[in-house]
Amino acid sequence: MAVRTLTEMPGPDGGRVLGNLTDFSADPLGFLTQCARQYGDAVRLSPKNVLLTSPGDAVRMLVDRGSDFVKQGPGTRRAGRRQSLPLSTMSSDGDEWKVRRGRIHGAFGRELSAAAAAAMPDQAERMLASWRPGQVRDLQQDVSVVTLRLVTRLMFGVEYSDEEIADVAGLVAPIMDLSTSPVVLPEWVPTPPKVRIRRHLKRVVRTLEQVTASPAAADPKAAPVLYALLHDTPAPGRDEIRDELATLLMAGFETTNDAVVWASILLARHPEAAERVHSEAEKALSEDAGGMALLNAMPFTDAVLRESLRLYSPVWITSRDARVDVELGDHLIPAGTTVTVSQWVNHRDPRHWREADAFLPERWLGKETSTIPRGSYFPFGLGPRTCVGAALSTVESVLLLGAIWSAHRLRLKNPDAVHPRPALALQPMNAEFVLERW
Numbered sequence: 001m002a003v004r005t006l007t008e009m010p011g012p013d014g015g016r017v018l019g020n021l022t023d024f025s026a027d028p029l030g031f032l033t034q035c036a037r038q039y040g041d042a043v044r045l046s047p048k049n050v051l052l053t054s055p056g057d058a059v060r061m062l063v064d065r066g067s068d069f070v071k072q073g074p075g076t077r078r079a080g081r082r083q084s085l086p087l088s089t090m091s092s093d094g095d096e097w098k099v100r101r102g103r104i105h106g107a108f109g110r111e112l113s114a115a116a117a118a119a120m121p122d123q124a125e126r127m128l129a130s131w132r133p134g135q136v137r138d139l140q141q142d143v144s145v146v147t148l149r150l151v152t153r154l155m156f157g158v159e160y161s162d163e164e165i166a167d168v169a170g171l172v173a174p175i176m177d178l179s180t181s182p183v184v185l186p187e188w189v190p191t192p193p194k195v196r197i198r199r200h201l202k203r204v205v206r207t208l209e210q211v212t213a214s215p216a217a218a219d220p221k222a223a224p225v226l227y228a229l230l231h232d233t234p235a236p237g238r239d240e241i242r243d244e245l246a247t248l249l250m251a252g253f254e255t256t257n258d259a260v261v262w263a264s265i266l267l268a269r270h271p272e273a274a275e276r277v278h279s280e281a282e283k284a285l286s287e288d289a290g291g292m293a294l295l296n297a298m299p300f301t302d303a304v305l306r307e308s309l310r311l312y313s314p315v316w317i318t319s320r321d322a323r324v325d326v327e328l329g330d331h332l333i334p335a336g337t338t339v340t341v342s343q344w345v346n347h348r349d350p351r352h353w354r355e356a357d358a359f360l361p362e363r364w365l366g367k368e369t370s371t372i373p374r375g376s377y378f379p380f381g382l383g384p385r386t387c388v389g390a391a392l393s394t395v396e397s398v399l400l401l402g403a404i405w406s407a408h409r410l411r412l413k414n415p416d417a418v419h420p421r422p423a424l425a426l427q428p429m430n431a432e433f434v435l436e437r438w
């Protein structure tokens with residue numbers, strides 16, 4: 001097949017830069033879907049931006065030719081500035097990334113997942129203790145308290161107080177707001193979200209400094225992630241440790257909460273699946289199978305999570321900048337181009353998924369998904385930079401869903417008002433739930 005250059009790729013209005021940016025900002029999910037359906041596998045969004053929609057190209061970009069791309073080139077750095085994220089494993093590249101990833105990777109192994117599985121039932125019970133039928137709950141808020149308490153205990157060996165949890169939530173919310181703003185003002189302009197970010201960041205940093213100095217930090221069993229950072233050689237600087245910890249908190253916070261809330265929205269909309277989760281979880285919990293055995297006793301709840309991560313992947317878009325000219329499949333991507341692949345587009349591609357827009361958790365229980373091409377489903381990314389917290393977050397989400405839905409049936413208060421907001425993460429908006437008896 002002949003290799004296509006950037007100028008030969010089709011795209012909306014021949015790469016009408018400002019028009020496309022406006023269309024993208026108005027409805028990012030609709031715009032990307034429309035581009036994929038109308039223009040196919042490679043879409044020129046502007047002279048410097050390409051959208052790739054075939055699963056093979058997602059694998060080539062993130063895995064096979066991953067080292068020809070950088071996460072923080074000129075294009076993505078511009079976007080990154082809006083996020084005000086500190087430098088960390090998540091935001092570094094090249095040798096620096098290798099060192100940073102190497103430091104934390106080992107601490108996110110099976111032991112951490114097993115510890116999460118062992119600790120989650122008690123944490124969930126604490127949350128459910130005040131829940132009563134008839135109440136209207138902000139599930140996002142409830143879930144965020146449980147997941148933050150759990151991950152701070154597991155990673156740092158200390159459990160955050162309600163105030164400290166509110167600080168992390170208060171930091172993430174304006175970062176999300178800022179990431180949806182179509183207007184990028186210079187860094188020094190003190191917009192309300194930036195003022196809130198600064199205020200909360202100060203408090204989050206203060207807590208992290210206390211955490212780093214706590215006695216638990218010296219115990220690899222009690223605080224595996226913090227210990228791994230503090231005891232690497234050469235030892236990272238204080239600021240480096242603090243930034244890494246802040247990023248870990250934020251990376252796992254919104255994404256995991258969104259995953260649990262989206263799965264609950266789908267269950268509220270599909271009563272048969274909800275019944276099945278309820279009885280599966282009730283049985284598993286009554287049999288008192290602790291830890292990972294409890295997780296293994298909930299295959300349908302796990303399938304619900306996978307299907308929910310397909311339809312509403314918290315990370316909905318992934319971009320890289322070409323470091324050099326790259327031949328990717330039958331496209332020639334010039335150095336400096338920002339290439340985007342989208343979980344939202346690939347996860348719902350009717351060429352690869354049966355009833356692509358339908359919620360069908362059963363598809364994960366049989367052989368169906370074994371025939372789906374690699375690159376059609378990547379909620380946790382692909383290749384060397386896949387999510388370090390994937391296993392941890394899966395354990396948390398499945399067990400939390402099981403605990404919630406075994407105890408209560410959840411009804412959406414305003415089902416028609418629920419919609420996704422594609423910020424840095426795909427946030428469920430207006431998802432208030434009314435608790436009901438089974």
Ligand code: HEM
Binds near residue numbers: 090248253256379390
């Ligand atoms: C449902 C929950 C989560 C989702 C959907 C998710 C998704 C992702 C994705 C898609 C990436 C790759 C981004 C890219 O290729 O540019 C990523 C990276 C990362 N995630 Fe997660 N994540 C989740 C939970 C967590 C948790 C719980 C943690 C840690 C506590 C975490 C820490 C990280 C880190 C440190 C990276 C950067 C890895 C690297 O660049 O080497 N994530 N995540």
